[in-house]
Amino acid sequence: MRSTGSAVKAVIRYRRPDPECWEVVVKAACNPLGGTWDAARAAAQAGPALSGHADRLASALATRLGNVGELAVALAGAGDLRALPALRRIAEDDRVPFHVPWVPHLAALPAAELLPTMRAVLRRDPTKYHASTAALELLALWGPAAAPAVPEVVPYLESPYAHGALRALGRIGPAAAVAAERLADFATGRAPKAARHHPRLAAWAHWRATGDPALALDVCGAAVRSGTAGHGLPFLADLGPLAAAHADTVRGLMESPGAWTRVAAAHAYARITGDPEPAVAALLAEVDPDWTGNPALPTREAVRRLGGIGAAAAAAAPLLRRILAARERLSHPYEHVRIMADEAYVRTLTGALARMGAGAPVQPPVPAARRGLLRRWQGQGLH
Incomplete structure (x- = not known):
């Protein structure tokens, strides 16, 4: 034993x-x-x-x-x-x-069962209660199913947890339209609590809540054109063809010296234009089969984006299978999240292979x- x-x-x-x-x-x-x-x-x-x-x-x-x-x-x-x-x-x-990092386990539970508890957690003083980050992240993972909690989330826009509140409201979507004016204030910097990293997220949340892309295209497009591309590209990717006016700028950023920007630009370009070929080449260049889990490298994100492209990225399948076959988990500086980090990567790999139509090998004991x-x-x- x-x-x-x-x-x-x-x-x-x-x-x-x-x-x-x-x-x-x-x-x-x-x-x-x-x-x-x-x-x-x-x-x-x-x-x-x-x-x-x-x-x-x-x-x-x-x-x-x-x-x-x-x-x-x-x-x-x-x-x-x-x-x-x-x-x-x-x-x-x-x-x-x-x-x-353990919140995704709770998100696997039905929102209707645990949401009343999370709403009670959020009703405590939003400026002090240290569970707020985790609670807001849980609502964001539940997405539209967390809609009843919008009244509890909105006050957090005036708290140290404003970033989590913006993300939760954006993921909840149309039910958060009651906060549209507040979201616009954050997107334009008019909100007293707005910080420099809030405008793109707030503009995206405004679009998700209202269905009007104008503010998101303006704010996120300006960020991409100004050189702070990493802050705007994921939101332009979500906007997809609505961001067609920014396609050339995004394509140019696939040659950026920053690996994270290259990956984000490749994903955004494929989503905006529907043309996967340039994106696949850029993403494949970032997939390191010897990646150990170093968070400074965007390998897992590149794999996830290749999976999102699907069958057009099938050339990556042999490489992904080889990475998946590794016996040891990815390294991580904190053992209390190493298993979860590696399991998330395994799901990324197997999901990518499935969407490519390539399947995944059965792993022997x-x-x-x-x-x-x-x-x-x-x-x-x-x-």
């Missing part, structure tokens, strides 16, 4: 660990004495990998002891509604049961001989 420490290390390091590792991790995470925080932190990231352990997680949550927040997130990530009572209790106690070797290394403290 593995030690808890070696099992935690294995699930954090490897994409396809021995199933026994997750069994050990879950058992330790469910310890009612709460002395296995590393295991609980790993379990909170696992998502669907823990679907087979949902009953044990739910039973541990029912005791209200131990690592309750992490276990609730783990159960939510497994898509189990039994996480809801614990999440509601945690919110009522003014505690935050998750790091912001770790061979038994190699599992035994790993156990010996771990027992010697070398792994």
Whole structure:
């Protein structure tokens, strides 16, 4: 039987660990004495990998002891509604049961079930309550399903969390039209709380809420023409053919010295013009098969954008399969998000291959001989 420490290390390091590792991790995470925080932190990231352990997680949550927040997130990530009572209790106690990177697990739960709790969280003082960033991000991920929370989101435009509020309102869409005037004030810099990074996001949110693209085209187009391209390109991409007047400028930015700008420009150009060929070449140039997870490099974003192009980017499929076949997860400076970061990349790769019509290879389990070797290394403290 593995030690808890070696099992935690294995699930954090490897994409396809021995199933026994997750069994050990879950058992330790469910310890009612709460002395296995590393295991609980790993379990909170696992998502669907823990679907087979949902009953044990739910039973541990029912005791209200131990690592309750992490276990609730783990159960939510497994898509189990039994996480809801614990999440509601945690919110009522003014505690935050998750790091912001863990929010996608909560977004997998039905918005109608958890939205009343998030609205209650947001009704607390928007200038002080530190859960606001995570709550607003959750609403943004739910999108239109979070529409009933618009009255709670709007006051956050006057708070330190204005950026999150703008993003949430934009993702909610037409139901946020009641805030159109406030969004326009942020887009034009008239709002007292408007910061330099708000106008493009606010202009995009205004378009999403009202359906009128004029302000977004003006503000985001000006940003692209001025050289602050990275701030305007994603929004022009979302506008698609409506931004046709900016196509030549966007094409020129595919030769930018900045890799992130090149990727954003390639995506925007394909969306605006419907011509994928130049974009595929630019994006392929940024797909590094030896990428280790360095956030300064836009490799994962390039893969995601190739997937968005679909069949026209099928030339990238062999490279993406090779990256997907790696046994070790991407490195990350923070272990409490390494599993989630790598799983997100795996979903990006498999989704891209599916949209290209190329499928994804079935990944073999770790061979038994190699599992035994790993156990010996771990027992010697070398792994």
